[in-house]
Amino acid sequence: MRIHVVRPGDTLWGISQNYGADINQIVLVNQMEDPNRLVVGEALVIPEPGREYVVQSGDTLWNIAQRYGVPVQDLAEVNQISDPSLIFIGEMLILPYFPHSVQSGESLWGISQRYGVTMDRIIQVNSITNPSLLYVGQVLYIPVQSKPVKEFNAYITNMREEGRREVLALGRNFTYVSPFTYAIREDGSITDMQDGPVINAAIANDAGPLMVLTNFQGRSFDSDLAATVLRNPDLQENVISGVLEVMQSKGYEGLNIDFEYVYPEDRENYNDFLRRVVARLRPAGYSVSTALAPKIKADQVGLLYEAHDYPAHGRIVDFVVLMTYEWGWAGGRPWAIAPINKVREVLDYAVKVIPRDKILMGIPLYGRDWKIPWQEGTFARTVSPKEAVRLAANYGVNIQYDETYQSPYFNYVDENGQEHEVWFEDARSMQAKYDTIKDYRLRGGSYWVLGSPFPQNWPTLRNNFYIKK
Structure with a gap:
């Protein structure tokens, strides 16, 4: 897979010729609504011929395997497809082997070094009896290079049919799926959700559902609600009992606790609550994780940060989700949502006090x-990456890219003469995030939030990692 940034004068036909790729495959994987309308600065994913294939209408996993002469079970395994019927139009599949035509002077050892696979694997796949005997023009099938194995979580807020379908289509990319949210009540009970269809869709893809528990009330996180429960051990036991009942009845595999805007004086109360949760859930076979605000130092001031004790969470729970996003928040000034320099500042602190293999980067x-010009008290509109590109196309503006933040952006003027500034994510910005996960040797990543069409992300993810299930 390649990432191509559209330049002035580019056409889709020219791009396809440059990469030797099929136009239809490019259109499908990028979900292009109008292939004749490209935006300068737009990042397109280009499937690599002979190595990757984008599912088209009428395809089955069996006929794709037949077309490329590979065992269907190998095709399913390398793409982590647990149910062969769960393939979707526009989904990019990685072929388990790709062809290499032997050139003059090449050896099996040299070919293995070039592609980063062992000689033994090449010998096995090609049933080679004499490794020293190669001839020019001989076609060898090279197994795909192994990728780092990482965990990925995805939060989802839509429990309706659209949410179920999205989890079915994308679930093979996730270790966990986390329906948002169950919430505590002042009497120690918890709210309910109609989350069964989403849970079943996750399980169909071997993605473990995580129950999310928050101090969410109305339309925001409630500090007083958290204080009521965190200051009363009896209420906490009621909460934990309710959580266990839900997890057992609905098939959840773990609990993700996301208490936000907790009063600083409840910091140790929160830690004690986590200890109680772990003491009851872990013996029952459930994992416990937390979501943490993005801190850059232990004594960071602010209601969002002070009660989140990084070292304690690192010791107590199985893993943490660092919420490394929302620098460009809806009520603030225009900015990248997750500027990579700021994300790395958080990680620089986090890895000093939390084991790296316990960190999922948000x-x-x-x-x-x-x-x-931005005015205090105004709120930005949330857009999907796909909608952002559509906006740039509709208003005839180029997409820029900030190298410091590793994020695309653009400005436009609407029909009323109002100027806008848009920051979003694309394949380049996601590649920068995946490189960061590798650089910091983290457990993996966690997405907020499904329901925002972003077709370029999923092939980029698969190009970088094998997802732990």
Whole structure:
């Protein structure tokens, strides 16, 4: 897979010729609504011929395997497809082997070094009896290079049919799927959700559903609600009992606790609550994780940060989700949602006090459209990456890219003369995030939030990692 950034004068036909790729495959994987309308600065995913294939209408996993002469079970395994019927139009599949035509002077050892696979694997796949005997023009099938194995979580807020379908289509990309949200009540009970269809869709893809528990009330996180429960051990036991009942009845595999805006004086109360949760859930076979605000130092001031004790969470729970997004928040000034330099500042602190293999780095799947000049008290509109590109196309503007933040952006003027500034994510910005996960040797990543169309992300993810199930 390649990432191509559209340049002035580019056409889709010219791009396809440059990469030797099929136009229809490019259109499908990028979900292009109008292939004749490209935006300068737009990042397109280009499937690599002979190595990757984008599912088309009428395809089955069996006929794709037949077309490329590979065992269907190998095709399913390398793409982590647990149910062969769950393949979807526009989904990019990695072929388990790709062809290599032997050139003059090549050896099996040299070919293995070139592609980063062992000689033994090449010998096995090609049933070679004499490794020293190769001839020019001989076609060898090279197994795909192994990728780092990482965990990925995805939060989802839509429990309706659209949410179920999205989890069915994307679930093979996730270790966990986390329906948002169950919430505590002042009497120690918890709210309910109609989450069964989403849970079943996750399980169909071997993605473990995580129950999300928050102090969410109305339309926001409630500090007083958290204080009521965190200051009363009896209420906490009621909460934990309710959580266990839900998890057992609905098939959840773990609990993700996302208490936000907790009063600083409840910091140790929160830690004690986590200890109680772990003491009851872990013996029952459930994992416990937390979501943490993006801190850059232990004594960071602010209601969002002070009660989140990084070292304690690192010791107590199985893993943490660092919410490394929302620098460009809806009520603030225009900015990248997750500027990579700021994300790395958080990680620089986090890895000093939390084991690296317990950290999932938060990753946004959305962008924002601000009216400018920005005014205090105004709110940006949330847009999907796909919608952002459509906006740039509709208003005839080029997409820029900030190298410091590793994020695309653009400005446009609407029909009323109002100027806008848009920051979003694309394949380049996601590649920067995946490189960061590798650089910091983290457990993996966590997406906020499904429901925002971003077709370029999923092939980019698969190009970087094998997802732990």
